[in-house]
Amino acid sequence: MISTDEAGAPLLSVRGLTVTFESRGRRVDAVRDMSFDLQAGEVFAVVGESGSGKSTLARSVVGMIAPKAGTIELNGESLAPSAQGRSVEQRRKIGMVFQDSSSAFDPRFTVEQILKEPINLLARGAANLSIKELLDLVSLPSDVLGRRARDLSGGQRQRVGIARALAGSPSLLICDEAVSALDVSVQAQILNLLGDLQAERGLSLLFITHDLSVVEYLADHIAVMYRGDLVESGKAADVLDRPAHEYTRQLLSAAI
Numbered sequence: 001m002i003s004t005d006e007a008g009a010p011l012l013s014v015r016g017l018t019v020t021f022e023s024r025g026r027r028v029d030a031v032r033d034m035s036f037d038l039q040a041g042e043v044f045a046v047v048g049e050s051g052s053g054k055s056t057l058a059r060s061v062v063g064m065i066a067p068k069a070g071t072i073e074l075n076g077e078s079l080a081p082s083a084q085g086r087s088v089e090q091r092r093k094i095g096m097v098f099q100d101s102s103s104a105f106d107p108r109f110t111v112e113q114i115l116k117e118p119i120n121l122l123a124r125g126a127a128n129l130s131i132k133e134l135l136d137l138v139s140l141p142s143d144v145l146g147r148r149a150r151d152l153s154g155g156q157r158q159r160v161g162i163a164r165a166l167a168g169s170p171s172l173l174i175c176d177e178a179v180s181a182l183d184v185s186v187q188a189q190i191l192n193l194l195g196d197l198q199a200e201r202g203l204s205l206l207f208i209t210h211d212l213s214v215v216e217y218l219a220d221h222i223a224v225m226y227r228g229d230l231v232e233s234g235k236a237a238d239v240l241d242r243p244a245h246e247y248t249r250q251l252l253s254a255a256i
Contacts, residue, residue: 009076010037011204012061012172017070019056030056031067032228038221040171043198043205045215045236047251048225054208057225058176061206062096074172092122092168099177101161105149111160112145118167134163138193155186162193166201173197176208191217212255216240224248 019031031053038044046054059065061072063083072079074093080086098104105114115131135142138159149157158178165173175194179187195218198205207218215222215236223233224245232245243249 011040011075012038013073015071017060018068019060019065020068029228034230036223036233038204038206040204041202042220043207043218045207045209045219045222046225047209047212047215047222049210052225053228054225055176058174058208062094062174088122093170094172095165095170096174097161097165097178100181101157110146110148114160115164118164122168129167129169134166137166138163154182155189158190172204174206212251
């Protein structure tokens with residue numbers, strides 16, 4: 001097991017997570033025996049090239065893909081393998097932002113309908129935010145409410161995706177390649193937004209990316225995945241300045 005430095009009880013604890021798919025009659029371990037801790041208020045980045053298993057990991061944590069083995073705990077509470085087996089309160093505590101938020105939206109829905117959907121599904125308790133509050137959090141004007149996602153810019157769509165992920169007032173926000181589909185100037189805006197939200201709301205981020213320049217900007221800790229395995233993990237400065245694994249060194253060289 002590779003884990004972060006001990007810093008008290010973690011917000012998220014993953015132990016022995018293995019996710020297996022069947023492909024052409026053979027078994028493929030997309031994630032293999034992975035263990036890590038994410039502390040409250042921390043930005044934990046998972047880095048690796050396409051096919052490394054990092055997005056499968058993210059979808060397992062949120063409950064979209066049930067692992068073959070392993071456990072996931074949030075605030076010391078065990079989570080069912082799939083979202084359907086989790087309580088509304090458990091589902092509220094984890095929000096997810098996707099690489100292409102427009103593909104996760106119903107194309108028939110307006111922005112108002114997109115934001116109303118999670119509010120209605122998660123409307124249990126006073127912590128939920130109103131649509132106006134969600135727009136304010138992501139710096140979108142109210143006049144976007146009547147527009148459909150296809151009529152928005154890429155940056156605006158991603159802000160809507162972030163707003164939707166915040167609807168249940170989560171303690172953990174999972175960002176799966178959340179800026180990789182955006183041009184560089186818009187990437188910077190979204191990263192600044194995520195950094196502000198993390199600081200102001202005390203969010204913990206599980207940030208999935210292939211881009212080490214993004215990691216350098218945001219992360220407190222970094223985990224590096226290669227072909228389903230977690231090969232290196234540690235404080236961001238240590239991993240970036242003194243990479244221990246050859247694959248990490250290759251990623252750093254490619255980013256220069």
